[in-house]
Amino acid sequence: MRYRIPFFLLLASILIVSCTDLATMRTSQPIAPVRDYEILLVGNLEANYIGDENCLTSCHTHDKIATDFKPSVHGDQISEDTGLPLVNCESCHGPGSQAVEHAAEKKTCDFKTLLPIAEFPAQAQSMLCLKCHSAASTPNLFSWNSSVHALNDVSCFDCHKLHKGVEQKVGRQEQEELCTGCHTQTKMEFSQFSHHPVPEHKMACTDCHDPHSSTNRKNLKGVTSKALCTRCHMEYQGPFVYEHADVTEECTNCHRPHGSPNEPLLEVSQPFLCMQCHAGHQGRELASLSSPTMKQAFYTRCTDCHSAIHGTDIPSAHGRGTFIVR
Ligand code: HEC
Ligand code: HEC
Ligand code: HEC
Ligand code: HEC
Ligand code: HEC
Ligand code: HEC
Ligand code: HEC
Ligand code: HEC
Ligand code: HEC
Structure with a gap:
């Protein structure tokens, strides 16, 4: 009688040990065995x-x-x-x-x-x-x-x-299919109206991501999105005499990297993109008009005038500052 319980435990432990097979090993364990x-x-x-x-x-x-x-x-x-x-x-x-x-x-x-x-x-x-x-x-x-x-x-x-x-x-041509086979959300993003030409195989995921590992977030090939994006879009690297404050330090403040319904890869369409941070305004020439409807006319494509949205070295013709208009 005295040995019954220990014997039972012993039997149990033998069973447990022999069950440590592939199936159990595959279940997640805190420390990789x-x-x-x-x-x-x-x-x-x-x-x-x-x-x-x-x-x-x-x-x-x-x-x-x-x-x-x-x-x-x-x-x-x-x-x-x-x-x-x-x-x-x-x-x-x-x-x-x-x-x-x-x-x-x-x-x-x-x-x-x-x-x-x-x-x-x-x-x-x-x-x-x-x-x-x-x-x-x-x-x-x-x-x-x-x-x-x-x-x-x-x-x-x-x-x-x-x-x-x-x-x-893994060849450049194969990546889109391989990677988006698991990353279905990314596949959807690349199918949007405005997108980097990855589905057209002019670019590959590894132009921007390291497939194995990286010290940067999201396995990116740049410490910031600016460092990544300006590997190809060098004209926006700066520094410029007139910066758009430090807004362009992260291109993803305004752009989506994969795809977007808004040209060109914009997070939100204009003028709402700009109005997340600015109040819109009317032109002086409009304000001086007498018609009340014209007075309220409101700009919608801000970059028609503020075309140097990424920064510029050229001062504004208006005298004070730049207003990144050219
Ligand atoms: C998420 C997909 C993915 C996984 C997982 C992966 N690789 Fe790769 N590997 C790639 C891609 C894509 C390339 C091509 C990189 C390029 O052309 O820039 C590559 C390139 C390589 C190269 C060529 C040299 C180099 O670094 O570019 C070696 C060697 C390699 N992989 C070994 C491995 C080994 C070993 C593992 C597992 C520890 C592994 N890979 C896991 C996608 C992957
Ligand atoms: C560098 C490692 C490596 C070498 C060398 C290698 N294999 Fe494989 N083999 C693999 C991997 C990885 C798989 C895929 C396993 C899976 O996911 O099913 C595989 C799968 C296979 C399969 C299963 C069918 C298939 O295509 O998936 C056969 C058959 C095979 N290998 C035969 C061979 C023969 C014959 C050689 C020598 C000429 C060889 N392997 C050399 C790694 C290797
Ligand atoms: C017995 C040793 C050995 C094993 C195991 C092995 N490799 Fe390799 N592999 C090499 C050597 C050697 C090279 C050529 C030198 C180099 O690129 O480092 C190489 C090269 C590669 C390359 C580079 C191909 C290129 O075109 O540059 C890839 C990718 C790769 N191995 C993937 C794998 C994967 C995936 C596995 C596991 C399934 C694996 N290797 C297992 C020895 C091995
Ligand atoms: C077998 C499925 C599979 C394949 C193939 C695959 N991934 Fe992944 N990837 C995952 C999983 C799972 C995660 C982690 C969960 C997540 O963030 O979706 C991940 C995470 C990532 C992340 C990091 C996301 C983050 O939040 O940090 C990036 C970037 C990424 N993968 C890129 C790639 C690229 C590029 C390729 C092709 C070279 C690729 N993946 C192929 C399954 C896959
Ligand atoms: C033009 C550069 C670029 C290309 C090409 C690119 N990515 Fe990304 N990807 C990014 C950036 C930047 C982020 C980080 C977005 C953020 O969170 O700020 C990202 C994020 C991700 C993430 C994390 C989830 C998310 O949406 O935040 C995954 C997964 C991913 N990418 C997979 C892929 C795959 C798969 C491909 C190829 C089909 C690919 N990427 C091609 C730049 C790129
Ligand atoms: C590996 C090179 C490369 C990298 C890195 C890269 N791009 Fe691009 N970018 C391209 C190419 C190629 C095009 C397509 C140009 C064309 O179609 O004429 C493009 C187009 C664009 C466009 C215009 C899209 C349109 O619809 O006209 C924007 C905006 C853009 N990229 C922003 C970014 C941002 C933001 C990043 C960083 C997250 C980035 N790019 C990283 C190569 C790159
Ligand atoms: C403040 C918002 C904002 C930021 C931040 C921003 N962009 Fe843009 N970008 C825009 C807008 C708006 C357009 C569209 C301009 C137009 O349609 O007149 C644009 C257009 C582009 C284009 C396509 C037009 C062309 O010149 O071919 C590229 C490429 C681009 N941006 C790259 C970048 C890069 C790289 C960064 C980061 C260094 C960046 N952008 C940061 C707002 C921004
Ligand atoms: C993420 C917030 C953010 C977004 C989005 C943004 N801006 Fe700005 N912008 C700023 C900040 C911050 C300043 C600097 C304000 C200051 O110095 O008073 C600035 C400054 C400006 C200036 C004045 C430049 C000067 O020389 O004084 C103009 C013009 C401007 N932005 C236009 C735009 C337009 C057009 C858009 C949309 C395409 C836009 N901004 C999107 C944050 C933003
Ligand atoms: C018709 C051209 C035009 C359009 C369109 C336009 N702006 Fe302007 N904006 C200007 C000019 C010119 C100035 C300089 C104002 C001055 O000289 O008083 C300016 C100045 C600014 C300033 C700086 C104000 C200050 O006093 O520091 C901001 C911010 C700004 N605009 C944002 C916007 C936004 C957001 C939009 C879109 C909703 C927009 N602009 C559309 C021409 C325009």
Whole structure:
């Protein structure tokens, strides 16, 4: 009787330990179980590495993958000392001896003995790539683990489809479809009347965002929106003799970056854009007229006169200041 409860607990704990499988590991945990992932990546300890030739000749199903892989950046990595490939199928898919053991009789390989990388939790998937792509070899990945994508369970091969063809990078042409596949709100923004020509493939998401990580907010390629935007729109960089106060320090005070119903990419249309901060006004010439209706006539396209809205070096003809009219 004395042992009943402890025995029951013992049994329970054995059950819990054996249940620590992929499914439980995939559920979010406060600290990434890095060691568990490392063990996952080692794979099947019973199997041996046999090299690409043995893998591929036993099982011709992957001939297209193999012909694409050979001239790719990964397939092209050959050791200077041994002349052997540095990256081969087994670098990512794990040792293959068991997969080909009965290939001759069965006429197919036993793929289940390879690493089930598609089933891995996202962090383990990325670790598969990061074992070679350390910050030292790929500086752009220096803070991958703290990036918004890593923290939201996006893995390297959610974006890098390594067997789609020879290209291992995500091409500029592919980005719009790839990125907006997850970012549907952004897709909607780019479909608006006024937009940066990303859907037309003249620009790519990575012109403005770093896909991996960045020390700037929203993974932007600039500390402020001004620093980002003036990489291309240099004429608005300034400094100008007559600035529009410090309003243009953030272009996003007035513009939307992706798309907008208001030309040109304006947050709000005129005159309401300006009237968020200014009272509108009538012209002197109008005010001097006697007709009461004309007196109340009110400007709607403020930049017809205040055309140097982004700042200028030219003083106003009116004498005092600039009023950013030219
Ligand atoms: C740099 C890592 C890497 C290398 C090297 C590599 N693969 Fe893959 N392979 C992947 C990833 C990542 C996937 C996608 C897993 C997923 O999401 O389903 C994959 C998927 C596959 C699939 C599943 C079908 C498919 O297209 O998604 C096959 C088959 C395959 N690889 C065969 C090979 C063969 C054969 C080689 C050697 C010529 C090879 N791989 C080399 C990373 C690699
Ligand atoms: C066995 C080591 C190894 C593994 C594992 C590995 N890579 Fe690579 N990868 C390399 C080497 C070496 C290069 C070429 C040198 C470089 O660009 O750093 C490379 C280059 C690349 C490039 C650059 C292609 C280009 O055109 O510049 C991409 C993208 C890439 N790898 C993605 C991945 C992804 C995604 C994974 C995980 C599925 C992965 N790699 C796993 C070794 C590896
Ligand atoms: C959100 C999508 C996305 C994810 C996730 C992602 N990449 Fe990339 N990666 C890209 C894009 C897009 C490029 C091309 C960048 C360019 O052309 O400026 C790229 C380029 C690269 C390159 C080429 C060198 C460079 O830095 O430009 C390597 C290597 C690479 N990625 C490896 C990885 C690895 C390893 C992971 C996981 C730790 C990863 N990537 C995760 C989208 C992604
Ligand atoms: C597999 C889905 C997926 C893909 C593909 C993807 N993302 Fe993301 N991305 C996410 C998730 C999830 C988040 C975090 C939640 C959010 O902010 O929507 C995120 C966040 C971001 C953020 C930061 C938002 C913030 O609030 O800080 C940017 C910028 C971004 N992604 C750009 C890109 C770009 C550029 C690409 C293509 C190169 C891309 N994403 C591809 C899923 C994806
Ligand atoms: C012209 C530069 C530019 C291009 C091109 C661009 N973005 Fe952005 N993106 C921005 C800026 C700037 C912000 C920050 C907006 C803010 O919050 O101030 C942003 C914000 C985001 C966010 C965070 C959510 C939000 O709307 O604030 C996501 C996600 C995102 N972009 C995804 C994408 C994707 C996907 C693409 C390609 C289809 C893309 N971006 C192309 C400049 C750009
Ligand atoms: C990588 C270069 C690049 C960056 C960075 C960039 N733009 Fe642009 N911008 C363009 C191109 C290209 C066009 C289209 C010009 C055309 O269609 O003639 C454009 C057009 C515009 C237009 C005019 C749109 C119209 O409908 O006429 C505005 C406004 C604009 N950008 C504002 C911004 C702002 C604000 C930012 C920063 C968030 C920014 N741009 C960042 C390249 C860039
Ligand atoms: C105070 C609001 C405001 C701010 C801040 C602002 N803009 Fe504008 N921008 C406008 C207005 C209004 C127009 C339209 C002018 C017109 O239609 O006459 C415009 C037009 C543009 C155009 C298209 C016209 C052209 O010259 O081709 C670009 C590009 C542009 N802005 C870039 C920027 C950049 C880059 C920044 C940040 C340095 C910025 N804007 C900050 C209000 C603003
Ligand atoms: C986010 C707020 C904000 C928006 C939006 C804004 N402005 Fe301004 N504007 C300011 C501030 C702040 C000043 C400086 C006021 C001062 O010095 O008294 C200023 C100054 C001005 C001046 C006087 C310049 C001078 O030389 O004294 C004019 C003219 C002007 N803005 C026109 C516009 C027009 C036109 C728009 C719309 C296209 C606009 N502003 C949008 C904040 C804004
Ligand atoms: C017909 C041309 C014209 C239009 C349209 C116009 N303005 Fe002006 N604005 C001027 C002139 C000229 C001045 C200089 C006033 C003066 O000399 O007394 C001025 C001055 C200003 C000032 C500075 C006032 C001060 O005393 O410091 C602001 C702010 C301003 N305008 C905002 C706006 C806004 C907002 C709109 C749109 C609702 C607008 N303007 C439309 C011509 C115009």
